[in-house]
Amino acid sequence: MPATDFLETAQGQKLAYHKTEGDGPTVVFLGGLKSDMEGTKAVHLEAWCRARGQAFLRFDYSGHGESSGTFDEGCIGDWHADTLAAVDDLTTGSLIVVGSSMGGWQALLLARERSDRIAGLVTVAAAPDFTEDGWWASFDDAQKICLESDGYIELPSDYMEPYYVTKRMIMDGRDRLVLRSPLSLPFPVRCLQGTADTAVTTETAVRLIEHATCEDMRLLLVKDADHRFSDGPCLGLIEQAVLDVMEAA
Template identity: 85%
Template structure:
């Protein structure tokens, strides 16, 4: 396995990454919350791109995987800064951005910041605005008081250990919402969503589809697929979606 490389950013963070050289457009994988670049989807997509001679980039946000920082101190804005730093420094030319879960939100934020770089986008169980519409909206009065008094609250997860949700995460998330104002995506977009996903609902996927302004945007609902979306058939659907947006830009 290739050695991990590290990028020192202007914010003082050290981001771990793997980059595969090849033809463009470069496929960039943006992982989910508390996921790292060694996840099944990221590694599979890298191998698929390498076999095609396609350029590819995967990296760890700060507080994730091999990158510097502590997860509980991070927020959506920090990871948006990491995404901009990694993509700006490590890629050239057009991109196919693949965002999984929180990475879907990051992909949408990247599209606002660098629309001219994106040739196409694929989202997998995209979770835009989840800090507000999922966490904050689901807090009871006791949890909201605890967040205010103690600065954090623990939430259970169906997929890993409990999340520590900080006041900073909630407040920063409110500054990064993408479903409250125009979301223009002048490139083909393919959204994948499992119906058995207990972390991101099909309603969220439909809301994104309805909200975005895009001439070529499709949503595929996969019956009984869960949030991981990483078994063989689901990985094949991700490959197909990437190929589809590439074909649409050719």
């Protein structure tokens, strides 16, 4: 296993990353909330790209994995800044961005800032605007009062330990929403979504493709696939989606 490298950002974070040299476009994997670059999808895509001789980058947001910072103090905007730093400092040329769950939201934020560099986008159970439409919309009055008075609440997760949701996370998320204003994606996009996903609904996936402006955007629903989307057949679908956007670019 290659040693982990670290990038020092302008925000004072040390981001852990693994970069594979190769031909372009560079495939960049953006992970989900509280996941890290050692996840099944990230490691699988790295091996797949290395076998193809293709450049690849995976990294940990601040407060995730081996990077500096504390998860409970982070927010969508912090991880957006991390993504921009990683892309700007560690890659050159065109990109194929693969965003999983919260990483799908990060990919869409990246598209707003660096659309000229993105040749194609693949989302896996993308969760745009989840702090508002998933969390805040589901809070009862008691939870909202607790969030205001204590500055945080805890929410259960079907996939890991409970989420520690801060008021800062909610308020910052409102500044990063992508489904309330025009969203131009001037490159091929493939969206993958499992029907057994209990974290992100199929309605969210449909809402995204209906909202975005894109000449070549497709949604594939996979029966009985869950939010992890990381068994053998699902990993194969991610590979195919990456190939598809590269060929269509």
